[in-house]
Amino acid sequence: MQCFIINTVIFVNLCCFLGVFVSSKKIPDYVPVCKKSNPQFEKCILDAIEVVRPHLSKGIAKMKIPPSEPLVIPMLEVVRDLESLRVNAKLKDLKVYGVTSFVVKKLKVDLAKLAVYLMIPNMYVTAEYDVDGRLLVVPLRGKGLFKGNFTNSEADIKGTAKTITNKKGTEFLQIKDIKAKIRVGDSAIKFNNQDRENAAITETAANFINQNKKEVLRIISPIVEEISEAFIVQFGNAIFRAVPMAEMLPE
Numbered sequence: 001m002q003c004f005i006i007n008t009v010i011f012v013n014l015c016c017f018l019g020v021f022v023s024s025k026k027i028p029d030y031v032p033v034c035k036k037s038n039p040q041f042e043k044c045i046l047d048a049i050e051v052v053r054p055h056l057s058k059g060i061a062k063m064k065i066p067p068s069e070p071l072v073i074p075m076l077e078v079v080r081d082l083e084s085l086r087v088n089a090k091l092k093d094l095k096v097y098g099v100t101s102f103v104v105k106k107l108k109v110d111l112a113k114l115a116v117y118l119m120i121p122n123m124y125v126t127a128e129y130d131v132d133g134r135l136l137v138v139p140l141r142g143k144g145l146f147k148g149n150f151t152n153s154e155a156d157i158k159g160t161a162k163t164i165t166n167k168k169g170t171e172f173l174q175i176k177d178i179k180a181k182i183r184v185g186d187s188a189i190k191f192n193n194q195d196r197e198n199a200a201i202t203e204t205a206a207n208f209i210n211q212n213k214k215e216v217l218r219i220i221s222p223i224v225e226e227i228s229e230a231f232i233v234q235f236g237n238a239i240f241r242a243v244p245m246a247e248m249l250p251e
């Protein structure tokens, strides 16, 4: 369950990153502009990220970048029926702390290819959960408050974009496809269960997850990646729709 949270973090990072080479009316003055013709375009973006970073906590409304310290996801539902994982989970008021301290390890930006490799040293996550299912042989069942610590999370995101034109002839960017690879270095999770009859089950599940981190993460990763990709497309495209191409990527 903890991993579903990580993907959101990744998405926000990408948003920040997508947002920073934007300028003009839609974009606040404090956000630096990186011109396409700049021979050090990528360095320009990396520098811009550092300028923008302190503003990410509260978000940048005009650019559709959400507040990200903490990052709040009101509701997330995960339903899967796999051999290793059968789950029906509702997560409410999911909060992720620590995302704005992301480190950009690698970056490549052009229209045809977008590649970013991020590391997040520490994340602290809370969420209300309501879950039913089974992880390998361990039942997952209960309602309560989830808490988790995640260290050295890495995200390798690759994608492509295209331009679309609206009725007025204004060009906008749109994400064409995206692939996210996500890896968590270490994790520690806890369930504070509210319904008494499932307290023991939840305790067993938490212990199992904490003692079998590698295997659990391997099972959950494809789901996390799929959800991340959906988030990136949805929120990335919201940013792209908010800012015309000419402002996003000036010549």
Ligand SMILES: *[C@@H]1O[C@H](CO)[C@@H](O)[C@H](O)[C@H]1NC(C)=O
Residues within 6 Å of the ligand: 147, 148, 149, 188, 189, 190
């Ligand atoms: C997460 O880290 C904090 C601060 O180090 C600690 O107080 C808390 O108990 C940790 N939570 C879990 C679930 O390990």
